[in-house]
Amino acid sequence: MSPVRFLSAIGRFYIWFIRGTPALIQVFVVYFGFPQIGIHLSPFVAGVVALGLNSVAYVAEIMRAGLQAIPRSQMESAYALGMRKREVMRRIILPQVFRIVLPPLTNEAISTLKNTSLLSTITVIDITLYAQTIIYATFRPFQFYIAAALIYLLLTSLLTEFSAWLERRQRRLS
Numbered sequence: 001m002s003p004v005r006f007l008s009a010i011g012r013f014y015i016w017f018i019r020g021t022p023a024l025i026q027v028f029v030v031y032f033g034f035p036q037i038g039i040h041l042s043p044f045v046a047g048v049v050a051l052g053l054n055s056v057a058y059v060a061e062i063m064r065a066g067l068q069a070i071p072r073s074q075m076e077s078a079y080a081l082g083m084r085k086r087e088v089m090r091r092i093i094l095p096q097v098f099r100i101v102l103p104p105l106t107n108e109a110i111s112t113l114k115n116t117s118l119l120s121t122i123t124v125i126d127i128t129l130y131a132q133t134i135i136y137a138t139f140r141p142f143q144f145y146i147a148a149a150l151i152y153l154l155l156t157s158l159l160t161e162f163s164a165w166l167e168r169r170q171r172r173l174s
Contacts, residue, residue: 001064011060018057024118026050031122047119055112062108066101067093099170106163110156117152127151 002008018026030050034041041049070093078088120129131148135141 001067015057015060018054019061023051023054023115024121026054027118027122043119043122043124047116047122047124051112051115051119054115055108058108058111059105062101062104063097065104066097069100070096095170095174099167099174102163102167102170106159110159113155113159114152117148 002011027047027050030041031043031046034046074092075088078092116126117128119126120132123129127148131144135144138144
């Protein structure tokens with residue numbers, strides 16, 4: 001949304017590229033590709049960077065859509081009342097945007113949480129790799145993959161409940 005055309009083009013390209021490529025490939029590019037250009041990261045840091053870069057593209061689109069959903073007349077009315085841009089954003093625009101973007105931001109957080117399972121491919125010990133390690137020792141894949149799934153289900157349910165609580169709280173404050 002930058003008025004600077006060059007920055008806007010970079011942002012659009014970044015979002016297009018990230019949203020158009022699989023998160024697993026992005027993890028591999030950061031972990032295996034960055035060392036090719038002299039950037040050496042531990043598996044954990046590479047995973048955080050890769051998932052962070054992935055999530056930023058989706059969050060940027062969510063925020064753009066939220067900002068564009070607010071009628072321009074809201075800002076113009078606030079300016080007519082003598083409010084400054086920072087005050088308009090803080091008191092008028094952003095509270096409305098927050099209500100709009102909370103559900104899709106929750107979905108993105110849940111997606112990112114589930115994508116942590118991809119980090120097991122670069123030896124980051126997460127729920128999935130931990131389950132695989134136990135499976136290799138016990139030869140009981142069904143039980144431990146189900147256990148891993150239930151842990152992810154619990155975590156995503158907690159995120160969903162937290163989001164619902166925030167939505168209820170926001171409604172009461174409005």
